[in-house]
Amino acid sequence: MAFFDRFRKKGEEKATKEVKKEVKKDIKVATDKAKKEAVAPTKNAAGCVTKTPESVKASQLPFAELGELLPGAPPGGKINLAIYWAAACGGCDVSILDVNERILTIGDMANIVMWPIAADGKEKDIEAMADGSITVSIISGAVRNTENEHMVKLLRKKSLIVVSYGTCACFGGSPALANLVSGKDEILDYVYTKTVSTATFQEDYHKGKPVVPQNSYKAPEGELTLPVLFDVVKTLDQVIDVDYYVPGCPPLQETISYMLQAVANFAYAGVALPPKGTTIGVVTKTLCEQCNRRKEFRRITKIVEPHEVDVDPELCLMDQGILCLGPATVGGCNARCTSVGQPCRGCYGPTAWVQEHGASALTAIASLFPVLDEDATMGEEPIIDIMSTIKDPLGYFYAFTMGKSLIKKSVTERGGK
Numbered sequence: 552m553a554f555f556d557r558f559r560k561k562g563e564e565k566a567t568k569e570v571k572k573e574v575k576k577d578i579k580v581a582t583d584k585a586k587k588e589a590v591a592p593t594k595n596a597a598g599c600v601t602k603t604p605e606s607v608k609a610s611q612l613p614f615a616e617l618g619e620l621l622p623g624a625p626p627g628g629k630i631n632l633a634i635y636w637a638a639a640c641g642g643c644d645v646s647i648l649d650v651n652e653r654i655l656t657i658g659d660m661a662n663i664v665m666w667p668i669a670a671d672g673k674e675k676d677i678e679a680m681a682d683g684s685i686t687v688s689i690i691s692g693a694v695r696n697t698e699n700e701h702m703v704k705l706l707r708k709k710s711l712i713v714v715s716y717g718t719c720a721c722f723g724g725s726p727a728l729a730n731l732v733s734g735k736d737e738i739l740d741y742v743y744t745k746t747v748s749t750a751t752f753q754e755d756y757h758k759g760k761p762v763v764p765q766n767s768y769k770a771p772e773g774e775l776t777l778p779v780l781f782d783v784v785k786t787l788d789q790v791i792d793v794d795y796y797v798p799g800c801p802p803l804q805e806t807i808s809y810m811l812q813a814v815a816n817f818a819y820a821g822v823a824l825p826p827k828g829t830t831i832g833v834v835t836k837t838l839c840e841q842c843n844r845r846k847e848f849r850r851i852t853k854i855v856e857p858h859e860v861d862v863d864p865e866l867c868l869m870d871q872g873i874l875c876l877g878p879a880t881v882g883g884c885n886a887r888c889t890s891v892g893q894p895c896r897g898c899y900g901p902t903a904w905v906q907e908h909g910a911s912a913l914t915a916i917a918s919l920f921p922v923l924d925e926d927a928t929m930g931e932e933p934i935i936d937i938m939s940t941i942k943d944p945l946g947y948f949y950a951f952t953m954g955k956s957l958i959k960k961s962v963t964e965r966g967g968k
Contacts (some may be wrong), residue, residue, distance in 0.1 A: 602839075602846065610840040611885050612805045620652060623659055625818040630686035632661035633706055636668065636701040637692030638726045638784065643717035644668045644691060646801035648810060657811070660818055661686075665706075674702070677709055685710040687814055691717040691801075693726045693954060694785045694802040698778035707791040712824070714810065714831075718800040718898050720787040722908075723954015727784040730953055730960035734782035739763050782956070786954040796830040800898035800951060803884050806832030830903070833883035837902060838895050840887040842877055846870065850921040854940040856875070862892045869919060873945055878915035878919060879908055896949045907957050909948030 636644050665672030688710040694700050718724040738946055743749050743763040752763045768775045797810050809832040816822035849870040868875040875894035881902045888895055901908040922929050
């Protein structure tokens with residue numbers, strides 16, 4: 552029996568040169584300040600890099616400087632802004648309001664031509680616009696069905712810039728966990744015939760002939776249609792060309808401030824946007840560097856949940872046997888969760904140097920297994936014993952990034968192929 556089988560089984564206009572010069576000057580001042588504040592890491596007796604309060608403070612992501620609250624319209628007039636919500640919970644849409652009073656800055660800067668949660672923009676209105684007439688489209692959510700695919704392709708055609716906003720758009724998020732089953736039919740069957748409430752409904756009212764949603768129904772008034780689900784949930788950049796990424800479930804205020812700063816500087820001062828493909832509003836280090844908990848590199852012999860232990864408010868959660876994805880997750884959230892005793896679940900995704908988020912997290916955890924200097928080997932059985940205490944391995948390691956993982960989706964072997 553293979554190792555993982557055993558494991559599974561067990562468990563616009565440009566500004567004057569003076570304006571541009573001022574902006575560059577501000578950036579240089581901020582950069583110089585950051586360099587001065589940077590603190591060289593120290594090492595403990597074991598030679599491991601340790602954190603200090605100063606190094607943690609220097610690793611925090613501050614709010615971006617956004618200037619005047621009500622700057623008026625940009626020199627070339629208001630830009631057009633579209634916001635669209637695909638396969639997601641809606642939290643990313645709501646998070647845009649976390650800019651608080653800065654929503655007034657957005658109102659001065661942009662005409663919101665589409666924002667289903669807040670504005671009455673219609674698909675036909677977007678279709679009637681000239682290609683490239685929308686300056687920025689902020690799209691949250693994964694691509695789950697034909698409606699999602701149609702709308703993101705339409706917005707890509709009409710937009711100069713597309714921002715992949717939030718974890719579901721960037722990495723697939725929770726919707727992409729659906730890729731772990733054989734396809735849409737299995738999901739529909741389970742949801743509409745196997746859950747306690749739906750099974751009872753089908754038994755009482757449609758016994759022998761279960762009713763599930765249809766993609767087309769011809770009623771006397773005309774044909775009614777629903778979007779068609781895809782068998783595979785895709786990230787935004789697997790369907791259209793994306794210019795920038797803003798991760799988070801949802802993106803937090805500091806991260807959003809850097810997206811707003813980039814757009815505002817471009818609209819008002821003609822400042823060049825970051826290089827295409829940039830992830831905006833994150834730092835270069837992992838979340839661990841932003842976390843103020845003390846790290847002792849204790850060995851793990853069992854994985855526990857926070858509610859199962861008396862959590863030490865100062866000690867690293869991993870040192871307490873609590874599975875935390877901080878070592879594999881890019882910093883940007885300023886360690887909001889770990890600061891209140893909840894482990895990082897990896898919603899900001901991996902750092903720029905990591906392709907496989909889940910495998911990176913697994914490696915970090917395995918490095919804390921009880922392999923000692925006097926016994927540098929560890930058999931499969933002890934490893935399986937420890938890993939089997941993780942109640943939902945895929946749910947832990949790929950809760951947010953399945954859509955971008957090398958695993959990608961569930962497959963079924965047929966005829967040895």
